[in-house]
Amino acid sequence: xxxAEYLEKFTRNVFEKMGCSPEDAKMATDVFIAAELRGYSSHxxxxxxxxxxxxxxxxxxxxxxxxxxHESPSTAVVDGDGAIGMIAATKSMEIAIEKAKTAGTGWVxxxxxxxxxxxxxxxxxxxxxxxxxxxxTIANPLVAxxxxxxxxxxxxPIAVAVxxxxxxxxxxxxxxxxxxxxxxxxxxxxxxxVPLGYVQDAxxxxxxxxxxxxxxxxxLTLGGTREQGGHKGYCMSAIVDIFSAVLSGANFGPxxxxxxxxxxxxxxxxxxxxxHFFGAMRIDAFQTPDAFKSQMxxxxxxxxxxxxxxxxxxxxxxxxxxxxxxxxxxxEGINVLVPVQKEMKEIADELGxxxxxxx
Amino acid sequence: xxxAEYLEKFTRNVFEKMGCSPEDAKMATDVFIAAELRGYSSHxxxxxxxxxxxxxxxxxxxxxxxxxxHESPSTAVVDGDGAIGMIAATKSMEIAIEKAKTAGTGWVxxxxxxxxxxxxxxxxxxxxxxxxxxxxTIANPLVAxxxxxxxxxxxxPIAVAVxxxxxxxxxxxxxxxxxxxxxxxxxxxxxxxVPLGYVQDAxxxxxxxxxxxxxxxxxLTLGGTREQGGHKGYCMSAIVDIFSAVLSGANFGPxxxxxxxxxxxxxxxxxxxxxHFFGAMRIDAFQTPDAFKSQMxxxxxxxxxxxxxxxxxxxxxxxxxxxxxxxxxxxEGINVLVPVQKEMKEIADELGxxxxxxx
Numbered sequence: 001x002x003x004a005e006y007l008e009k010f011t012r013n014v015f016e017k018m019g020c021s022p023e024d025a026k027m028a029t030d031v032f033i034a035a036e037l038r039g040y041s042s043h044x045x046x047x048x049x050x051x052x053x054x055x056x057x058x059x060x061x062x063x064x065x066x067x068x069x070h071e072s073p074s075t076a077v078v079d080g081d082g083a084i085g086m087i088a089a090t091k092s093m094e095i096a097i098e099k100a101k102t103a104g105t106g107w108v109x110x111x112x113x114x115x116x117x118x119x120x121x122x123x124x125x126x127x128x129x130x131x132x133x134x135x136x137t138i139a140n141p142l143v144a145x146x147x148x149x150x151x152x153x154x155x156x157p158i159a160v161a162v163x164x165x166x167x168x169x170x171x172x173x174x175x176x177x178x179x180x181x182x183x184x185x186x187x188x189x190x191x192x193x194v195p196l197g198y199v200q201d202a203x204x205x206x207x208x209x210x211x212x213x214x215x216x217x218x219x220l221t222l223g224g225t226r227e228q229g230g231h232k233g234y235c236m237s238a239i240v241d242i243f244s245a246v247l248s249g250a251n252f253g254p255x256x257x258x259x260x261x262x263x264x265x266x267x268x269x270x271x272x273x274x275x276h277f278f279g280a281m282r283i284d285a286f287q288t289p290d291a292f293k294s295q296m297x298x299x300x301x302x303x304x305x306x307x308x309x310x311x312x313x314x315x316x317x318x319x320x321x322x323x324x325x326x327x328x329x330x331x332e333g334i335n336v337l338v339p340v341q342k343e344m345k346e347i348a349d350e351l352g353x354x355x356x357x358x359x
Numbered sequence: 360x361x362x363a364e365y366l367e368k369f370t371r372n373v374f375e376k377m378g379c380s381p382e383d384a385k386m387a388t389d390v391f392i393a394a395e396l397r398g399y400s401s402h403x404x405x406x407x408x409x410x411x412x413x414x415x416x417x418x419x420x421x422x423x424x425x426x427x428x429h430e431s432p433s434t435a436v437v438d439g440d441g442a443i444g445m446i447a448a449t450k451s452m453e454i455a456i457e458k459a460k461t462a463g464t465g466w467v468x469x470x471x472x473x474x475x476x477x478x479x480x481x482x483x484x485x486x487x488x489x490x491x492x493x494x495x496t497i498a499n500p501l502v503a504x505x506x507x508x509x510x511x512x513x514x515x516p517i518a519v520a521v522x523x524x525x526x527x528x529x530x531x532x533x534x535x536x537x538x539x540x541x542x543x544x545x546x547x548x549x550x551x552x553v554p555l556g557y558v559q560d561a562x563x564x565x566x567x568x569x570x571x572x573x574x575x576x577x578x579l580t581l582g583g584t585r586e587q588g589g590h591k592g593y594c595m596s597a598i599v600d601i602f603s604a605v606l607s608g609a610n611f612g613p614x615x616x617x618x619x620x621x622x623x624x625x626x627x628x629x630x631x632x633x634x635h636f637f638g639a640m641r642i643d644a645f646q647t648p649d650a651f652k653s654q655m656x657x658x659x660x661x662x663x664x665x666x667x668x669x670x671x672x673x674x675x676x677x678x679x680x681x682x683x684x685x686x687x688x689x690x691e692g693i694n695v696l697v698p699v700q701k702e703m704k705e706i707a708d709e710l711g712x713x714x715x716x717x718x
Contacts, residue, residue: 070644070645070646071463071644072462072463072464072641072643072644073432073433073461073462073463074432074433074462074463074464074644075463075464075640075641075644075645077645077646102432103431103432103433103462103463104430104431104432104433104434104462104466105431105433105434105464105466107463107464107640109645132606144665144668145662145665145674145675146674146675147667147668147671147673147674147675148665148666148667148668148671148674149665149666149667149668150665150666150674152661152662152665158594158595160594160598162601162605170597170601172594172595172597172598174590174591174594175591176591177588178582178587178588178591179588195586195587197587200668203668203669204667204668204669204670204671205669222581222582222588222591222592223537223581223582223583223588223592224582224583224587224588227554228537228554228556228583228587229536229537229538229581229582229583231533231675232533232534232535232537232581233581233582234677235517235519235531235533235677236517236531236595238529238531238662238677239519239531241658242521242529242655242658246521246651246654246655246658247491247640247645247646247651248645249646249650249654252654252658252661253658253661253662254661270654270657271654281434281466281606282431282434284431285429285430285431285433285434286429286434286436286468286606286607287429287436287606287608291608292605292606295605295608295611295629295630296601296605298629299600299601299605299611299612302511302611302612302613303504303511303597303612306503306504306507306508306509306511307507307508307509308506308507308508308563309503309506309507309508309559309562309563310562310563310564311563312506312507312563314506315504315505315506315507315509316504316505316506316590318593318594318597
């Protein structure tokens with residue numbers, strides 16, 4: 001077990017040694033630690049090696065010139081200049097929040113970025129400003145559009161954070177696929193099958209084999225098959241792709257650059273790097289914050305009071321599981337898997353810094 | 360078969376006889392006819408009776424004072440004053456478009472409205488202004504949140520329309536449930552069962568009985584069960600509910616007023632009428648329109664070129680099925696079911712206007 005403080009210091013150290021400014025290193029680190037605390041270890045320490053290797057391969061820019069390249073009172077396109085995704089994304093969301101302060105809402109589409117960790121983090125940046133926060137991103141193409149077998153879209157997550165009054169905020173953070181890519185990998189390693197609706201084989205026949213992606217298979221969109229509404233998940237994923245990568249001028253859909261160094265840079269480019277989309281809506285651009293928050297409290301209480309299905313003892317509000325993880329993990333500490341610890345130790349040795357390998 | 364022109368004239372006549380101004384009658388009628396032409400007959404002539412009966416019951420306002428009650432440069436809250444949903448919605452989307460002209464984007468949350476027909480119609484209003492259009496609405500609560508058996512949410516659709524260059528626009532218009540309510544009703548009438556994933560019984564056990572809603576059952580969110588990602592559909596539906604009904608001050612979730620007169624007005628109110636949410640984003644607030652449209656063309660061509668799954672001959676772009684319906688139905692005419700013709704004849708008789716009952 002590690003404390004958040006320890007991993008925070010270690011991660012900052014890694015990014016500083018890679019050449020990031022102390023501010024940028026902290027900015028990136030905050031997202032990694034938030035992922036671990038909120039229970040998304042798939043987006044935490046396990047990803048440091050990816051960034052380390054992308055840096056070694058000179059595929060990320062540790063002193064980027066992140067800037068607005070086009071704007072209106074409520075919008076901006078940000079060029080991330082090849083930055084670490086967490087840095088381009090944090091700065092983009094800050095711009096969305098600044099725009100909202102004067103225009104009521106702010107919307108930023110970002111190109112030239114990289115993998116940015118958990119979408120929920122950026123949406124939640126809006127909360128302390130009494131704003132609703134929105135964030136989307138494209139990701140490695142593994143998902144087939146309805147009726148197709150081509151890997152054209154990522155798991156393309158959407159996050160929306162809404163402030164409440166006496167209750168904790170509503171924070172929805174979800175991919176537009178039935179499950180995350182990482183869960184398929186785990187099932188594959190365990191030799192388990194997965195339910196129908198997650199993946200299909202190279203011909204488009206539904207499959208229960210979690211390793212089918214290695215044999216030309218693909219993931220399905222949220223909803224799964226057409227019969228189950230998978231075409232609506234395709235719509236959602238396509239909207240995320242267009243807002244993040246076409247509006248910004250990034251590499252949309254199948255052209256999304258790989259977030260890992262072991263996959264080659266794609267030969268065909270249709271834009272700059274990876275794309276994200278951010279939104280901030282000032283609550284008082286719609287209502288007085290007190291009226292809104294009191295109504296959100298009533299919303300939360302209404303949904304918490306829904307009758308649980310047989311075998312369940314409560315109905316959750318989006319954000320509950322992650323907040324409960326955060327409370328528990330902050331107390332108990334962060335469990336880093338031994339193979340990930342090994343990677344961290346290797347990175348530490350290469351960069352000449354300390355890492356407490358616990359094994 | 361009826362021509363669009365004939366049904367347009369009839370519908371305008373009905374609304375004018377109900378007391379709408381000629382402008383308002385035309386505004387409402389346009390949405391009904393668009394629904395028929397785009398193949399959504401579930402939102403076309405079949406709904407005229409609902410509005411007629413709501414009017415008889417004095418539950419809609421045919422001379423509403425629709426107005427902005429709160430605003431910022433890029434936002435507004437509109438009070439529909441009990442208007443026909445199509446009128447409140449069209450005026451709200453017009454406000455979003457006007458806001459976008461100066462602020463870059465415009466966002467309107469509307470309360471005090473009623474059932475508004477097809478969400479896609481309003482999102483498409485943005486296209487001729489070189490804007491992306493967005494529309495969402497709440498609807499009759501029939502859907503249970505994940506792990507619950509309470510009917511708390513509507514089929515809560517989302518529509519997004521994006522202009523392209525040489526290709527027709529991208530128009531996604533989809534409910535956040537696996538299927539529409541109307542399809543359940545059809546299966547019930549035919550005595551057919553439905554696939555698992557659509558509905559559950561009063562205890563929360565998955566069911567194949569399309570009539571289970573009459574026995575305390577409920578519809579599931581997009582994704583279906585928790586295992587298949589239904590909690591992500593719950594997130595989507597909740598976001599639609601909050602943007603449409605909490606931001607505006609309408610009756611959120613289970614308090615959404617019924618869109619039919621045979622269901623009683625709810626005793627408990629938490630706001631004003633039904634709520635919708637509208638967005639307009641000026642393309643040139645992000646990029647030059649030519650650059651964006653040429654990239655959207657490339658996006659459309661890329662996804663059209665995806666390899667079809669076995670048994671399919673092409674991959675669709677959101678909006679293709681509706682556009683093809685529109686081309687076909689404009690030529691062939693609009694088929695109105697005999698029971699719906701009977702309703703239209705009855706309404707015509709009561710209002711003292713003509714209707715060509717074909718039987």
